[in-house]
Amino acid sequence: MDTLVITNLHAGTKEGKEILQGISLTIKKGEIHAIMGPNGGGKSTFAQVLMGHPDYVITKGVIRLNGKNITMMTPDQRAKQGLFLGFQYPVEIAGVNFGNFLRMAINEQRDLTLGTRVKKKVSPIAFRNQVEPIAKSLGFSEEVVKRFLNQGFSGGEKKKAEILQLAMLRPDFAILDEPDSGLDVDALRYIGDVIQSLDYPFGLLLITHYQRILHYIKPHFVHIVVKGKIVKSGDENLAKEVEETGYEQYL
Amino acid sequence: MNEIIVKENEQLVLPVLWTGEETELVYTILLQGKGASVTFLGLLLGNENQGLKLKITVTHRAENTTSNVIIKSALADASSVFFDGLIKIEKGAKGTSAWLGAHLLLLSEKSRGIAVPNLEILENDIKAGHAATVGRINDLELFYLMSRGLPEGKAKELIVEGFLESMLKEFPKEMNDKVAQKFLKN
Numbered sequence: 090m091d092t093l094v095i096t097n098l099h100a101g102t103k104e105g106k107e108i109l110q111g112i113s114l115t116i117k118k119g120e121i122h123a124i125m126g127p128n129g130g131g132k133s134t135f136a137q138v139l140m141g142h143p144d145y146v147i148t149k150g151v152i153r154l155n156g157k158n159i160t161m162m163t164p165d166q167r168a169k170q171g172l173f174l175g176f177q178y179p180v181e182i183a184g185v186n187f188g189n190f191l192r193m194a195i196n197e198q199r200d201l202t203l204g205t206r207v208k209k210k211v212s213p214i215a216f217r218n219q220v221e222p223i224a225k226s227l228g229f230s231e232e233v234v235k236r237f238l239n240q241g242f243s244g245g246e247k248k249k250a251e252i253l254q255l256a257m258l259r260p261d262f263a264i265l266d267e268p269d270s271g272l273d274v275d276a277l278r279y280i281g282d283v284i285q286s287l288d289y290p291f292g293l294l295l296i297t298h299y300q301r302i303l304h305y306i307k308p309h310f311v312h313i314v315v316k317g318k319i320v321k322s323g324d325e326n327l328a329k330e331v332e333e334t335g336y337e338q339y340l
Numbered sequence: 341m342n343e344i345i346v347k348e349n350e351q352l353v354l355p356v357l358w359t360g361e362e363t364e365l366v367y368t369i370l371l372q373g374k375g376a377s378v379t380f381l382g383l384l385l386g387n388e389n390q391g392l393k394l395k396i397t398v399t400h401r402a403e404n405t406t407s408n409v410i411i412k413s414a415l416a417d418a419s420s421v422f423f424d425g426l427i428k429i430e431k432g433a434k435g436t437s438a439w440l441g442a443h444l445l446l447l448s449e450k451s452r453g454i455a456v457p458n459l460e461i462l463e464n465d466i467k468a469g470h471a472a473t474v475g476r477i478n479d480l481e482l483f484y485l486m487s488r489g490l491p492e493g494k495a496k497e498l499i500v501e502g503f504l505e506s507m508l509k510e511f512p513k514e515m516n517d518k519v520a521q522k523f524l525k526n
Contacts, residue, residue: 140487143479168489180484184502193498194488237502254488 090156091118093172093262093292098150100138107148108134110317116292118261123295123308125328127336131317132296133177136266139294140174141167155261169198171261175251175268177296181239187250188234191257192216198258223256226286227279244271252280262292269302281305300332315339341366348373348402355381357515359522360390360419369398371405371433382411383507383515384444385522386419386451394421399428400466404435411442412507414500415451423455427470431462440470445503447477447496 093116101107108131116122126132138145139152141164152160154170162170182190196210211219221231227249239247248268255263268280284293284306295306303311303325311327312319313336320339321327346352346369358365369378384392398407413421427438444453457470477499485495501508508516 141483143483163492164483164486165489165491165495168487174487176484176487180478180480182481182485182499182502184505185498190485190488190498193494194490197489197491197494258488 091261091290092116092153092155093294094151094153095139096151096153098135098138098152099148100134100145100150101148102144103146108145108317109138111150112314112317112319114312114319116262116294118292119290120310121293121295121306121308122310122312123297123303123328124312124314125297125300125331126314127340128298130315130336132298132314133266134317135314136174136177136264136294136296139167139264140164140172165197168194168258168260173255173258173260173263175248175255175263175265177266177270179239179242179247179251181237181242183237183240185238186234187236187238188216188220190238191220191234191254194254195257220253220257223253223283226283227253228275229253245273245276248272249276249279252283256283256287259287259289260291262294264294264296266296267298268295269297269299277302277305300328303328313339341368344369344378346371346373346376346378346405349375351377351379353379353381353510355511355515356383357511357518358382358384358386358392358394359518360386360388360392363391364393365395367396369396369407371398371400371407372402374402375404376402377406378408380407380409381507381510382409382413383504383511383519384411384413384415384421384423385519386413386421387416387522389418391420392422393424395424395426397426397428398438398440399430400433400436400438401430402433405433406436407438407440409440410507411444411455412504413442413444413453414447414504415444415453416447418448418450420452421454423453423472424458425456425470426458426460427468428460429463429466429468433463434465436463436466436468438466438468442472443503444474445477445500446474447500 095114098109098112100109124132159167224231224233313321423442425440427440429436440457442455453474455472457472
């Protein structure tokens with residue numbers, strides 16, 4: 090319990106191209122794991138496969154969340170079990186009000202969830218009161234939830250809006266897929282601050298190409314993924330090491 | 341067949357909601373007087389075996405006339421829409437502005453939609469444009485909403501409502517109620 094356990098995960102495209110070639114990883118609540126690696130190594134695929142992306146097929150291995158086998162679950166079922174994915178490229182949904190959608194998502198998850206999360210449905214007023222301070226600490230005006238979901242958001246706004254959703258949904262385990270790409274230093278700090286301010290234990294899997302974000306979100310563990318496998322694991326110092334020496338030695 | 345003549349400086353808004361009763365609708369709109377303007381909003385919702393042929397012809401005959409034709413359609417089950425839109429701008433209709441947009445969303449494998457926008461322009465001093473799309477619900481949009489815990493059905497409903505949103509807010513309330521009923525049926 091209280092873990093996300095990935096065992097010997099193999100996955101690929103529907104066309105049969107294998108991308109993940111046996112990833113095993115255990116994340117406990119309260120831990121921050123960073124996944125680093127060269128482009129095309131399978132980092133983002135790993136994130137998307139964990140959430141149940143329709144373009145990929147799991148061919149071998151098991152994903153267990155809080156003891157439950159979620160390997161074959163649909164994305165919404167995984168979310169209800171307490172998993173969250175912050176997208177590398179958040180999707181624009183025309184005509185869908187951000188706030189209404191987010192409140193709907195929170196209420197949808199309240200039916201089943203256990204443990205750290207509250208089970209009561211959230212009213213529009215309670216929702217507003219919760220969202221305002223988080224929006225503010227991300228440098229958003231509270232008006233952000235009145236906009237259409239990601240539509241017309243700048244690159245940075247989209248990334249911050251993912252963190253806003255994370256903070257409101259309070260998942261047991263969050264995967265953030267390159268939350269730092271395209272962000273300036275201020276936005277990075279906002280994101281780091283909000284993640285650190287979450288006052289409950291959750292596990293974080295942070296996928297990044299650069300070490301920069303790790304100044305704002307300090308990982309307990311760093312894993313290097315190359316060609317669909319974890320080739321090396323270590324602590325924070327591993328991130329500094331690859332920043333200096335590059336990934337070539339692992340290729 | 342509906343023939344509509346718009347007179348000098350008249351501004352006409354025409355909201356049309358189709359929920360499956362008719363099989364053919366024809367609108368012929370003539371912008372006859374200077375400064376006449378028409379906004380045609382077509383909301384087409386089909387399910388089961390419902391099918392519609394919609395033909396709209398807008399003729400700009402006078403100076404400074406404006407037309408805005410916007411069609412949005414959501415098609416479930418084996419329903420279908422064939423839309424044929426024609427904007428004619430006659431010689432002498434200077435300063436005319438015309439837009440024709442048609443967007444059809446197919447909600448099932450069996451639903452079908454065709455949109456054919458045409459412009460026939462005999463005057464140079466005008467602005468005119470058209471856009472037509474026929475498509476299905478995007479897998480990535482669906483994955484995104486589901487990843488936040490919405491079941492597939494609710495996620496699809498939200499995408500369809502979002503797709504129709506810009507049109508719905510232009511419609512009178514009783515039409516909105518009818519749309520809501522249609523959604524529940526699907």
